[in-house]
Amino acid sequence: MIGLNHYLVISVLLFSLGLLGVLLRRNLLIVYMSLELMLNAANLALAAFSKYNQQLDGQILVFFIVTVAAAEVAVGLALMVALFRLRQTVRVDELNAMKL
């Protein structure tokens, strides 16, 4: 029987992978994907708790997060495209000034 702990462990693993990705990868796109990974890790944990506690709150929150994440992806990718057009790079260590 797969219990709550299994879900939580996977969620922690996913979150840690995401965090490492955000901290270590140089490519902005990958960083962005890692960010999504962290969000989904949180989603997983929320859904698991929801199921375990027999309450709907967690799942409702997941819906909100998914919606917000979708909007965020749209805005984020648009920004990234605009940034690439201006600077010809998406490498994080080269993007260290607010000024153009």
Next chain:
Amino acid sequence: MLCPTRRELSARLSIGAVVAAFWLSFLLWFAADLKQHGATETAFQWFSVDNLVVAFGLRLDRLSELMLLVVTGVAGAIHIYSYSYMAEDRDVPRYFASLSLFTFAMLGIVLANNFVLMFVFWELVGLSSYLLIGFWFERPAAADAGKKAFLANRIGDTGFLLGIILLWSATGSVHFGTIQQLLHEQPKLLGEMSTIIGLLIFCGAVGKSAQFPLHVWLPDAMEGPTPVSALIHAATMVAAGIFMLCRVFFVFLAEPSMPLMLAGLSGISALDVIAAIGMITALLAALMAVQQNDIKRILAYSTLSQLGLMVLAVGCRGPLPAMFHLTTHAFFKALLFLGAGAVIHAMHHEQDIWRMGGLGRKMPVTAAVFLAATLALCGLPPFSGFYSKDAILACVLKQNMVLFLAAVATSVLTAFYMFRLVFVAFAGKPRTSEAGHAHEAPALMLYPMLFLVVPSVLAGFWSVEPYLEPLFSAHAATAVKPWYEQLLAPFDEPLAAFAGLGAAGFGIFAAATLYLGAREDSLPSRWGAFARVLRNRFYIDEIYRVCITLGLDAVAAILDFFDRWILAGVIVRGLHGTVELTGRILRLFQTGNLHTYGFMFGLGVIITLWLALMR
């Protein structure tokens, strides 16, 4: 009634319309004056807060009627004269606008029925005088002179305003009639401040009438166009101070007393100080006039000296002689200035009397009217000046012998320097080619002068005293004497009359021996250093300049330095520096690298969690 016509004037209509409009208003006033009697007041509320009620009120009584005649009469003559005198100037509209503003403001002073309104017009007169002195503003000297005049007036006005405030706080009113009534009923109403109030109000007159120690602006004011000097700086504006003293004479009649702090001075009343200042001004200015060579400056010092005499008369409890002398002086001094203007015009703006000479033959009419006015100023009968000056002498004689002697000495000096001017400029032979080619003034300049000769000569036949007396004392008016009795009236007081006559005769005699036919001034060689001191006006201007440079400018410089370097520099920059330093330290954390931010964020989360959960 007057404002619309005036506004037409100041509007830039053609000069012809200006003069016509002026004549209309002048005739209107003249007609109205002869018909109206007694004090009438009209007023509407200008503003009122709490117990400060200021009305835009006009008061027409004998005193203001007399001044109206003087102001409009002289102003009328001078407007016409200016038409010709200023014809070649490119700023004629500005000139007439300022001149009309002046006339409006002056009539405002004359007609105002309360202190605040009088102060308002008082300031406006100062403004128009400033504008007109600095009329040729491209000349640095003219611009500086205007500034000096305005500032000297402002210093006096500060005292005047404080006096008004004190008077208001003691009586609760600024209305002349109300205060006069109150003071009549309770002579001790002003309490311990009465002398100080009197002195502060006198400050206003010191500024406007150019009394010592604020007299320095008047000679410089001669930088303005000559008709302006005639109207403002001889006949009317400078007389406003005297008029004001007479108008509010009731304040000086209050029981004199000093606050405890100054108990040592309690014997002195405001009138004593006024008389002393008048005497100093009269004597000093007359002495200074003896060694001036600029024709307008001689007249300016003479104006100062005559104003001093009027103030002296007020100080000796004689507002009536002061007003009488004010009236006659306005006419003959305006005439003198207009004559001087004609001479300057003919000499192509040459003002040094030692470069003139023999003008009597070239410009006979001008010379004749100038001589008439000079005789009036020196106080020879039957010219008007004799009667008014005699009235002052008689009044002073009643009060104090020292002051009387000073006044007589002033008369000697007056006759001396005036005839010095006449002999050097009009008699003898031309000293320069300009003087040789001088020509008579144009008709439009001559007619106003001829018009002014009439009152200059004849004003003495009618004393103003019977008309004005009810305003200053409770006695019934003395009967108006017929003119032939008036003509001999001064000799009722023989000492004053003969002292005045003797003084004038002595002065003329001295001037004749020294200057008739002289080629150059012999006084400097005879008197040496004293003549130099006189010529340099006792170095009063220089002393002031040093004081102002050392005092005001130094204080301003120190404060500016303080403001710039201590307040704005050390304190503000110190704050600025601290904030900036903190900013620079914090800036080390802002690398701009996403990973650093992410790492720090994560670290922060972990520390927070640890703090929240583990402890």
Next chain:
Amino acid sequence: MFFGLSILTIIILLPLLAALVLAFVPRERGVLFHGVALVVTGVVMVLGAGLFWQFQPGAKGLQFEQSWIWVAGLDIRFHLGLDGLNSGLLFMGTLVAFAAACASWEIRERTKEFYILLLVMTGGILGAFAAQDLFFFYVFHELALIPTFLMIGIWGRGERKNYATFQITLYLVVGSLILLVGLLGLYWQAGARTFDLVELAAHLRARPIPVAAQAWIFPLLLFGFGILVSLWPFHTWAPLGYASAPTSTAMLHAGVLKKFGVYGLIRIALPMVPEGARHWLPVIAFLCLGNILYCGLVAVRQKDLNLLIGNSSVAHMGFIFLGIASGSLLGVTGAVVIMVAHGLLAALAFALSGYLHQQLGSLQMDAMSGLLRRVPFLGTVLLLTLMAGCGLPGFPNFIGESLVLFGVWKPFPLVTILAAWGALVIAAVYMLRAIRKILHGPVIEQGLALEDARNPWRKLPFALLLGALLLLGCYPRLLVDQVKPQAAAVLRLPSP
């Protein structure tokens, strides 16, 4: 009333809405922004003049009132209304706003942002004066303040622009913060649980704050508001800030927004913490001497026209403080009259100096001479402006200053003497010095590119402001009668 909206509400919301709309217009339409700003402020000015004209002096309560519940739980209301204290100020504000929009010809870059900020500032200023709710009173002021910093920083002039921006921002933000603390203190100590000024005042009249609490609330309000109005010795931001600001900003800030501080003292501090005020009034009287004498003397030394006007403006604030310090009906009425008069005057002075700066590129007075001949129209207006600045009768400044001097004699005679000296002599010294240097003197014919305002459009702002000054100066009852009853209410005197 117009669809349930008071005209007052329309006046305040119109510029803000216009700014919002303009934000969505592409920046290529350059002239449009200036046009919209002109039209909007013009309409606002006409409405403002209408309000001033229709205002009933001495009538009970607020006029042109608008009250909407905003946050019911905290009892914050969008509450606007006119009484005698702010009717004149509002009229002056609308007039200056229009003149400022007219006088902003010098702005050529980033016009879109500039006019949006100008409109926001206008709306904020007018809102701050009309607000009858503590929350909106503060928020509207901040709304107007922030554009000021941006405008000076972006469109400012001179080498010391950044320093000036920094200083003005620091000072005013600190002032606002002190003020916020004071206002919150007032709110909690009052215990009325309402932000509505009318109710708060009524509540405090019935149950005043304990004297001990008043003793610390008043100084917070005094110095908070005081810094905003450049009370000595917190004035150093003002002259430099104005010298660096673009013309319209200097006009709006020095003319109108700065009056918010003194207005707040009269509207809030005096009536709501009267015991604290009684304690601190002598302090104000002596500090304002710093303004009048110290800043006056500093102004005497200035070589730059804008610094001179800035310092003289600080000196004039001293008279407003003096009127407040007198605690008398005369003084407070005079203070409000000076607020209106000085608003018009400062706007006029900065409009003129801005015009000269635009044409000459510098305001060094030594470099100018004889301008009265070169630019007769502007020269005459400048002459009259400077003369009004030294308290010439015929201008409302004279009325206000004399009311203050009459009012302050009884409590502080010595201060009155010094202040009269400052008003009549020191002011005359620096104003005449400016006239002598700029307008008088030999005419410089060559090398001075200068053109008079020929076009009626260019003349309009000057003519409007000067006209308003002369109107109020020659017929002061227009203003004085409106202010008087409300000033009495502030001091809790029986209405005259």
